[in-house]
Amino acid sequence: MQSINRHYNILDFAIASLLRRKGKNLALLTIYTLIVALIASLIFFVQALKREAAALLQDAPDIVVQRLMAGRQDLIGLENIDRIAAIRGVSEVTPRRWGYYYDPVFGANYTVMADAKLAPQAGMATVGLGVAKNQRIGPGDIFTLTAADNSLILLNLEKALPFESELLAADMILLNPADFGKLFAFPANAATDLAVTVANPREMVTIANKIVETVPGSRPIMKSEIIRTYDAIFDWRGGMMLLVLAAALLSFVIFAWDKATGLSAEERRETGILKSIGWETGDILLLKFWEGTAISLTAFLTGVIMAYIHVFFFSAPLFAAALKGWAVLYPAFHLKPFIDPYQLSTLFFLTVLPYTAATILPSWLAASADADSAMRS
Amino acid sequence: MIDLFEVSRIFNAGKPNQFTALDRVSLTINRGELTILKGPSGSGKTTLLSLIGCMGRPTSGRIRLNGIKTSFMPAAEASQELDISSLPERFLTEIRRNNFGFIFQQFNLVRGISVLENVMLPAYPGGEKFDTFRSRALTLLDNFGISQKSATRVELLSGGEMQRVAIARALINQPEVIIADEPTAHLDSKLSIEFMKLITGFRQAGKTVIIASHDPIVYGEPLADRVIEMRDGQMVTGQS
Known part of the structure; x- marks a missing residue:
């Protein structure tokens, strides 16, 4: 005391x-x-x-496969899907189409994506809150993007992205594959990259090596590498x-x-x-x-x-x-x-x-x- | 109560500036006595006081105290003599805190804090309950007629008030011995006489009082039991 x-x-x-x-x-x-x-x-x-x-x-694909051309990323042919899917241990291969769109009016870069599962109907778009705010648009509004051939694509805003976090989705525009193809003149038989799901995460490195062997000129990127x-x-x-x-x-x-x-x-x-x-x-x-x-x-x-x-x-x-x-x-x-x-x-x-x-x-x-x-x- | 035998204090021993402040002093001070050390500056008065008050250790000789309060000595041995000449600092500090009250020449009050806090200062490290020593401090301030200034910062006090605060601080731990070093050096004659009245009051209350001074008002005090004259570190008169 x-x-x-x-x-x-x-x-x-x-x-x-x-x-x-x-x-x-x-x-x-x-x-x-x-x-x-x-x-x-x-x-x-x-x-x-x-x-x-x-x-x-955590929801990102286990492996993302890109194709390299002269050391730069190039589009990857859809014929590679079956080849990769045939590798033992691969449970799913999904093509992803995405790219960047520069909006000269607002001076902003958007990430434009065409996802077969989440894609809205043709003529509709789902955008991140950052894009909606930047374009000053809300659900039901119409906005335009300039296509590769300089024509204008009219899009109707369906909704803001329902992602958990806005951190990675703020600048995203989600389009129907047809609109996406028109916007960038994107070939129908190619994808930006392929998302590969692996059954056993411990086989990830082995599978990545096999992908390189199976698809020459490809670059597999593992989820752990992205997180790192x-x-x-x-x-x-x-x-x-x-x-x-x-x-x-x-x-x-x-x-x-x-x-x-x-x-x-x-x-x-x-x-x-x-x-x-x-x-x-x-x-x-x-x-x-x-x-x-x-x-x-x-x-x-x-x-x-x-x-x-x-x-x-x-x-x-x-x-x-x-x-x-x-x-x-x-x-x-x-x-x-x-x-x-x-x-x-x-x-x-x-x-x-x-x-x-x-x-x-x-x-x-x-x-x-x-x-x-x-x-x- | 206090016994000194052949006590010497040498500063800077072995160096070119070696200085003998105290030279083989032997002295006995009995309980309840008023002892006054007089002599010019440099005669060794302050050094003698500091050794008696456990502020330092003698270079040679013995200092023994009798009937002092300590926590490190069993109560049964309290009445026996304790040689403090070579005790470690921790023990000396405890003896000093519990048995001696000091009044310094410059009063040595801590600026910026209140009168009350200054009075309580010696009690803070003792482990006593705050409220207990606070009420004791307030009583002391009341006794010295400065309770109305308890919240005032000390630097705003007059010389006389500062002196009373210094005395109250010396008494907070209810010491047996009061040591005062040139206490009237900064006071006018009226305040010096008032001070001596307070001091003789302590002596009459049974406290042992030791004062070092070259002020005639102090060493001329008729109630003093002994006046010891010092010069060049030695006792000239009043030897026991």
């Missing part, structure tokens, strides 16, 4: 002590909190994006942002280091007084520990809460442009809240501990002085 009282009493004094330099400590707390909030936002945002993308890619690429892209974008933040972070580190380590003459005098009236070196270190912890923990908790609100309630307006990666069509979506305890602990150890340590160390040197120094001041 005595030990708890001691902690409680010293914490009480630590707070009174911090309040003495209200302006300075408040400024420090504000900058510290903003830094934590920015970094935590970045962590939350990248993690949530990765999860969002991974959740969506997305992770890498988001990590890279997160890293870029972190680099931008590094300058701010560095200035804060210098500021905090200076504040925490620069024990003023007044603080040294106080340490002497405390020792002379019966405080042990350990008591003074405890006082400094609570002072440092009060600042750093408050900044950490407030920063993390601010980041949570910024990312999961307001969809991270500060980072959206840099991190989502859409040039024109920003997906308007709310990320599902997700916190990675490992990353949060890392942030804790990188922010709270160094500051607290930087506060304690110089005080330890001052507190080790003889108690009678106060008598001689």
